Amino acid sequence: MLLGHPLIVICPACGQEHRQTNLLSGNTFGGMFWSDGSSFSPMMPDLPYFSVCSTCGHFFCVKRCEQYESSDESVYELPSLQHPDRKDLSDALTRRLFEGKDEEIYLRTRLWWSMNNTNGQERENQGRSDDKAYLENARALLNLLTTNNQYELLTMAELHRNLREFDTCLSLLSLIDEKRLEERKHQIEEACRKHSSNTFRFDFS
Numbered sequence: 001m002l003l004g005h006p007l008i009v010i011c012p013a014c015g016q017e018h019r020q021t022n023l024l025s026g027n028t029f030g031g032m033f034w035s036d037g038s039s040f041s042p043m044m045p046d047l048p049y050f051s052v053c054s055t056c057g058h059f060f061c062v063k064r065c066e067q068y069e070s071s072d073e074s075v076y077e078l079p080s081l082q083h084p085d086r087k088d089l090s091d092a093l094t095r096r097l098f099e100g101k102d103e104e105i106y107l108r109t110r111l112w113w114s115m116n117n118t119n120g121q122e123r124e125n126q127g128r129s130d131d132k133a134y135l136e137n138a139r140a141l142l143n144l145l146t147t148n149n150q151y152e153l154l155t156m157a158e159l160h161r162n163l164r165e166f167d168t169c170l171s172l173l174s175l176i177d178e179k180r181l182e183e184r185k186h187q188i189e190e191a192c193r194k195h196s197s198n199t200f201r202f203d204f205s
Helices: 073-077 086-094 100-113 132-144 150-162 165-171 179-193
Strands: 005-011 016-018 023-025 051-052 059-062 066-070 117-119 122-124
Touching: 005 165, 051 150, 059 086, 086 132, 100 132, 132 150, 150 165, 150 179
Parallel strands: none
Antiparallel strands: 005 016, 005 066, 051 059, 117 122
């Protein structure tokens, strides 16, 4: 992992400065990957694409903010950018604080992840079809994805598995022939055939 001088990101509403890691290069070696697409990699930090101002609470897209690099030691006294929580994500989607389909997919995917509660190696999907908010977000996300993209197909299959729609999950998995997705496809299929709907950590050993 190679880092540059920290980035200073300025809230467009009140001008509060925030610190963000300036990642020049990284890798996913030693990373952990879950079936819903979320991951943790020590050498590839998950940097916020959207954040909430620590001072005024304004929700903003980081890439559209004024920002600059700084080598001054005082930058470490600034608040760091944080990922929006479930409430912030839900509110941003309701108020349509995004631009275009890709940003909506990003926010709905993050909301989905936030609803899949972490529990050791698995994440208990306590939402699914018996949770209105979980169901509405899952359906909206499915409507944004396309079967023309193999990675999106995998996401669609996993969403249907989380919703306990196992036949649909298996049908979508059968359309995936991308070699790089073979192991993920196999493990999701295995969980589906066991009628397991929990999000799980992939085993690549």
